[in-house]
Amino acid sequence: MRTHHCNELRESDIDSTVTLVGWIQSARDHGGVIFVDLRDREGLTQAVFRPEENAEAAKLSHTLREEDVLRITGRVAKRLEGTSNDKLATGAIEIVVTDLEILNKAEVLPFRLDKELSNEDLRMKYRFLDLRRPRMARNLQLRHRATKATRDFLDDAGFLEIETPVLSKSTPEGARDFLVPSRLNPGQFYALPQAPQQYKQLLMVAGVEKYFQIARCFRDEDLRADRQPEFTQIDIEASFVDREDIIKTTEGLLQRVFKECLDKEIGGNFLRMTWHDAMNRYGSDKPDLRFGMEIEDLSDVFASSGFKVFSSALASGGTVKAINAKGFACVTTGQINNLTELAKLHGAKGLAFIKVENGEWKSPIVKFFSEEEKAALAEKMKMEEGDLILFGAGDWQTSCEVLGRVRLAVADYQKLLENDDQLKFLWVTDFPLLAFSPEEDRWVAVHHPFTRPRAEDVEKLQKGEYAKIRAEAYDVVLNGHELGGGSIRIHEQDLQSDMFKALGISEEEQIEMFSHILDAFKFGAPPHGGIALGLDRLVMLLAGEVSIREVIAFPKNNRGADLMSQSPADVEFKQLRDLYLRSVAKRKEEKLVESTNKDIEPSSN
Amino acid sequence: MRTHHCNELRESDIDSTVTLVGWIQSARDHGGVIFVDLRDREGLTQAVFRPEENAEAAKLSHTLREEDVLRITGRVAKRLEGTSNDKLATGAIEIVVTDLEILNKAEVLPFRLDKELSNEDLRMKYRFLDLRRPRMARNLQLRHRATKATRDFLDDAGFLEIETPVLSKSTPEGARDFLVPSRLNPGQFYALPQAPQQYKQLLMVAGVEKYFQIARCFRDEDLRADRQPEFTQIDIEASFVDREDIIKTTEGLLQRVFKECLDKEIGGNFLRMTWHDAMNRYGSDKPDLRFGMEIEDLSDVFASSGFKVFSSALASGGTVKAINAKGFACVTTGQINNLTELAKLHGAKGLAFIKVENGEWKSPIVKFFSEEEKAALAEKMKMEEGDLILFGAGDWQTSCEVLGRVRLAVADYQKLLENDDQLKFLWVTDFPLLAFSPEEDRWVAVHHPFTRPRAEDVEKLQKGEYAKIRAEAYDVVLNGHELGGGSIRIHEQDLQSDMFKALGISEEEQIEMFSHILDAFKFGAPPHGGIALGLDRLVMLLAGEVSIREVIAFPKNNRGADLMSQSPADVEFKQLRDLYLRSVAKRKEEKLVESTNKDIEPSSN
Secondary structure, eight states: OOSSOTTOOOGGGTTOEEEEEEEEEEEEEETTEEEEEEEOSSOEEEEEEOTTTOHHHHHHHTTOOTTOEEEEEEEEEEOOTTOOOTTSTTTTEEEEEEEEEEEEOBOOOSSOSSSOOOOHHHHHHTHHHHTTSHHHHHHHHHHHHHHHHHHHHHHHTTOEEOOOOSSBOOOTTSSOOOEEEOSSSTTOEEEOOSOSHHHHHHHHHTTOOEEEEEEEEEOOOOOOTTOOSEEEEEEEEEESOOHHHHHHHHHHHHHHHHHHHHOOOOOSSOEEEEHHHHHHHHSSSSOOTTSOOOOEEOTTTTTTOSOHHHHHHHHTTOEEEEEEETTOTTOOHHHHHHHHHHHHHTTOSOOOEEEEETTEEEOSSGGGSOHHHHHHHHHHTTOOTTOEEEEEEESHHHHHHHHHHHHHHHHHHTTTTTTOOOOOEEEEEOOBSEEEETTTTEEEESSOTTBOBOGGGHHHHHHTOGGGOBBSEEEEEETTEEEEEEEEBOOOHHHHHHHHHHTTOOHHHHHHHHHHHHHHTTBTOOOEEEEEEEHHHHHHHHHTOSOGGGGSSSOOOTTSOBTTTTBSBOOOHHHHHHTTEEEOOOHHHHHHHHHHTTTTSOOOO | OOSSOTTOOOGGGTTOEEEEEEEEEEEEEETTEEEEEEEOSSOEEEEEEOTTTOHHHHHHHTTOOTTOEEEEEEEEEEOOTTOOOTTSTTTTEEEEEEEEEEEEOBOOOSSOSSSOOOOHHHHHHTHHHHTTSHHHHHHHHHHHHHHHHHHHHHHHTTOEEOOOOSSBOOOTTSSOOOEEEOSSSTTOEEEOOSOSHHHHHHHHHTTOOEEEEEEEEEOOOOOOTTOOSEEEEEEEEEESOOHHHHHHHHHHHHHHHHHHHHOOOOOSSOEEEEHHHHHHHHSSSSOOTTSOOOOEEOTTTTTTOSOHHHHHHHHTTOEEEEEEETTOTTOOHHHHHHHHHHHHHTTOSOOOEEEEETTEEEOSSGGGSOHHHHHHHHHHTTOOTTOEEEEEEESHHHHHHHHHHHHHHHHHHTTTTTTOOOOOEEEEEOOBSEEEETTTTEEEESSOTTBOBOGGGHHHHHHTOGGGOBBSEEEEEETTEEEEEEEEBOOOHHHHHHHHHHTTOOHHHHHHHHHHHHHHTTBTOOOEEEEEEEHHHHHHHHHTOSOGGGGSSSOOOTTSOBTTTTBSBOOOHHHHHHTTEEEOOOHHHHHHHHHHSTTTSOOOO
């Protein structure tokens, strides 16, 4: 249908006859002659409709509108002196049209494509137009490129891509599952997989040795700002490996992806940090290392403090910690209030601070400090004119987390990362295996129930010393985002049983829920481990976007709805009847009530 | 963990020290010394546990069992004269073990891996063991290789792989959807996609131009022998293309896949046949061209026949047709009965035949034929000693279909395809656009409602002459299997509306169900078309298997169940409550009744 694409013709093509297809990016009338920028996936080419070439086409060209779809044939000509466009690869030439075919007319679009649109709902309703923007087209290209590089790398490394079921089994010990009623088995349900975790382990038992899959995963969670009910992960598992093997494979994979997508050499041997260090120094299990502002421990400094908040924290086994926001003594009262709210949200009682201004320490709490404490504090925190010190006191983990959040918020206020192009990769290792959940009143798995304790800590699992067990687990972090996480798995039936026991899963429940995996471990399961990387987030970071919605072709909104296709939707009664289901949602009635009572109470929907 | 895999060591490695890991394929005791074949993904290596090397390991070796997982270190040695194994790549050497580590013990397996197992349920329950068989391991490798070749080819050709939603919208005009209740939108449901049809067309509207996806698709159908509720298709769509472009791309893709998977050159320019010809000559829209036995039309021969079955078929506008099963006069009565049943199953009233034996025509119907008819028949059918002629009479399509089925069954009886390695590719084109459904009392789309009528037939759609419209649709066929099918699509809103009208979809329903696609066509939709290839079937044919279950890692049985993970399964009441659903399945009660009444009535479940 065409001889060239719209980013192909150059001065060397002058005088040749060509056929192009595409959309009208813009149409302009210069002294009665229509000039059109024709756009396809690759770029733009200018076409001109001169009456002396084809009077009918020239006449028709006056009816052309943006986004009409054309097929034009014509002669490549040099643009008139002074009208060439250096910014365009095809800017030296134009097509003098001899034949025009309008393939499809376009109505006026609901929004302009050359401007950013803040109305997210409108973008999503017309996603098929939104994706025409160059930025979105580039993001789709980048995602394709990243998955291709991933597959090429893993194929080269001997991994087999194997598809595992989407109609899967409900997994306890995870997030909430999406359920799929089975018509052939009335009253029973499939679940959509949160991850192919068990299948990939079973593939290791099957002797596959090196598996991967770019797998769609599903979680029926309340959707926070940047979560999607379905997401994609690069899922990797291998047998006869240790942590170092998985780390090396992952680093190689990321090197290949960054090289092929951005032509960047990121190198290997990423920095490593234990989970304890990451929490202790950055207050996060995915620290952003593009800036410092590390958390310092001040428990020694305030060991015998007269300041009650500090002394009572220390007395109950907690800590006193602080960060130094260099040069941020200029913080506003509003900002301090916001930071205090943030601290409280994460479990602090308040947020003590000291501003160093005009050689003075401005702070409501300094009066409680002794001179020795002040001197020790100043030294430890390297306090200088213009600094802002922010404190956390309480149990270790809460203090760390609070200051970790505050640290990020301060960096944001200080615009520390504006125009920053660093790529700070990091491995966080030695996560705790178990954490006590007060809500459930039991120990829960920090990663998942198949994660292996570190060899030195296996005995603690058997002895029931759950708090101190480190897992053979690792996360890979980029600029404060968790790119992925994994672990070496348990492959012995008895150890797996011990783990289930620690989680309070009875033997009967084990059999009901996990018999296939416990069975599998009886028949020669090899040592194995793996990792899963979030593809959406990886591509988001490659693209320099701040939301994964920008790198997903058809994302859902925070109500889990696709505004374009209007899904989810009502279904016919017959469809539910076939599934032996009855809906007891009062949605429609509520909606009626809602529209009647609009002025009385806010919508609950 | 290892220095080599188990298919790597050769005579040139003799005297080097190596470490291998793997499963015990077999263990043998030769005069008190244990010999083990160690297996990994790549192959086998023999290991020997000599007491003089490591007494403790040698002692432990007597406890080894098949499928135990080992790590051994030892010296590569030449096998003793006369004990080398030419069939094994590593057959000249063995490992004299100096260190033995048992990584995991295995219980006795529920079945042997070196024998085929006909108990399909047992295979599926222990799929993680079943996949250890070399044949299954090879099938998984082949599937990986086929998808990799597909992606490489399409990437080279400028196609972008783009993921479309799995949580999608219920599509009318298709098969039955799997539904997914939405917790955030009570009473509403997602549907799992039967194909990404609408999304890929919307991506064309978005200007992607060349899209593909290896996409999981879902159909909640009653499962025939070789259907799966979830399956995978290679989904391709392109803009500014015609049928020839899609055909060329598909042929190139298949060439690449067959080359990289089987090292076979299949060539391009596949044979083409219109749907009418395929039906008329082979009685199938996916004819197997590896053998002849074409259907001949005998309507002229019997135009004034005295045989009532033929004359009444012709009088009511039908046809008389026959095939010549060369050399099959030896057909048994049982076979004739089976063929007759088959014919009746597909709409025939019976199956008339003539055997040519000892120069005589043996047949109950020949007495009704005139001498002229006999002569004309003999000539037309090229009848010779030993032939079997089988007749079909009735309306054209039924006669064709009946003889098409009979033709395949006869080929099966005659073992025409035993040890046949032909690859007969074929394009079937010019399918009918619409077919009248007596059940629904309306016209339905033969492909789907987005298929374009051939340019010459567009007017017939507007005029309501639905029976004669040919579609711009095409199927690619290999050895009687449909590998895939596609079409050029409608891209104009008014033509799409005409199509919906033909299907009896009111304007109101169009807006409710298809407003996004009708909307999209308003804003500059390019001409576009595509194809979808069934990956499971393609890999099945590559692997020489007869069921797609053999090329799917974790398939479901014909009740849609995964016997390994026991899915689908009951869910907790709370899970349904969160979805505002109530199950009205009487399954459990029935089961109780069933087990009580076991001797009285057969199970209904």
